[in-house]
Amino acid sequence: MDNPAIARILREIADLLEVKSENPFKIRAYRNGADVVANHPHGLSALDAAGLREIPGIGKDLAARIREIADSGDAEYHRELVAELPPTVLDLLHLPGVGPKTVGTLYRELGIRSIEDLDAAVTEGRIRALRGTGVKKEGQILKALTERKRHAGRHLLAETHETATALVAYLRERSPATGIEPVGSLRRGCETCGDIDILACGGDQTLVDAFLDYGAVERVLAHGDTRSSVLLGGGYQAGLRLVAPESRGAAMQYFTGATPHNIALGDRAVGLGFTLNEHGLHRLEDHAVVAGADEEGIYETLGLAWVPPELREGRGEIEAAAARSLPRLVERQDLRGDLHTHTTVTDGKDDIAAMAESAREAGLEYIAITDHSKALAMANGLDERRALAHAQQVRSRDAEHGVRLLAGIECDIRLDGALDLADDCLAALDLVVASVHSGFGQDRQQMTERLLRAIENPFVDILGHPTGRRLLKREPYAFDVEAVIEAAARHHVALEINCQVDRLDLNDVDARLARDRGVLLVISTDAHSRHAFGRLRWGVVTARRAWLRPEDVLNTRPFDEMRSSLRRRRP
């Protein structure tokens, strides 16, 4: 058993205990234990109970459970809980507005064990009859169920990548001579992905057999000579397609481009006397193959520069490729810093030193420590006094770990758009990220005015996760995106592309619009632990999909240049 698998069971124990309304601190202990296990750098199944107990957050009981899971694949305690409460009820927890108490009530009172049960109960009007729920709650649940159906079968980019990478590594090991590449939405870096599409160039039936034989396969959906697809654990659908080597580029192109891109490319081919399909680019008059072995050849023959996969959405990239004016897209290596991170002083898992050290290892030159402000009480948010004391701590460690530090804050934007900390406190800090963490239900006008007021505050440097969305979970709050972008441009406030894998907020479309209107973007991790710097890559992918160049992104700049552009608004 690897760490993530052990962590999953611990987390499920925590969720089940929560539905049972057990001691909240016990629940937290399991949840924390799961985090510790998931983030531990070494495989924990190699440790004995005594070794496990030396890890902070793991005590006598958790050490025993981890040992048991590592040895047998499960824990008796977990099995007992599952016998009491079907684990499918935990799916209900993911619905916004439905928490552990509601799940417990739904199960006990109405015997609801799954999303499907809940759907039926809502339709039959049985929910509103429950004590403590009424018409509004019913409407909320109905909306959540509808949203969920819309998201069915989709997965976060980062998680899809992880699943696909494991599968591709397995296939490459089985068939080292075959070119095996993921294509489709994953290659384009879409924020969520449906299927995992994999091309195998030069592979044969033994590779297909290996694919069908892959450990995570739950069901074979189709099995043909050149194309097979399976359902993987976790609800992923994966397809493998065998391609002749001479068609590799054509297939890569065909199965990567979004439909509008492929249509535009096909039209262009016809206009130039060719036809384009997954096998190659052919001359119309005699069907001779003119390109197909590599993507560059296809684009070049069509008079186009090679188009980076992230841009193949049919959003003007063909025209730009024809005019040789595709942007030099930002890359991970261009990033010199991270302007949104947390520490143990609020709800982070690691202290200033550990964060700085990890940032250096990730190749960063600077980071801003931006812990929460007091409105986020649950995160132990900082009031003015603590914020200033923390800033002093941060500054005292500046450059100590080979990384420059900025003493910042992630300051809550209150319901009326006022900032959570006094101006003189904000003025004493190096960097202010302003974010919404409450009152998501405000109407469009209220929320727009709220954000505009925050942007007008002269101490605000960056608007954090500007739309508040959680991918596959929560829609963005209602507000006038264009008005906020215009205001950000006017007041020189940068907009964040938050790298949390379920945020990627701003998204590609809005970030591109912002750049076009003269707004600077920032790619930040919003790290709550030292392990989070790796997810910068997902922010970079989003930025690339937004056509951003290095100069459009604030944190590609050297430290001094970045700093001087921050402070220009201050009175």
Add this chain to the structure above:
DNA sequence: GCCGTTTTCGGCCCGACTGTTTTCAGTCG
């Protein structure tokens, strides 16, 4: 359930909002 101890028990992450109440329970961040 973990931790720390002044060691075997008490503290641990709180406050606002929403919807359902009509004095509060549940959810969220």
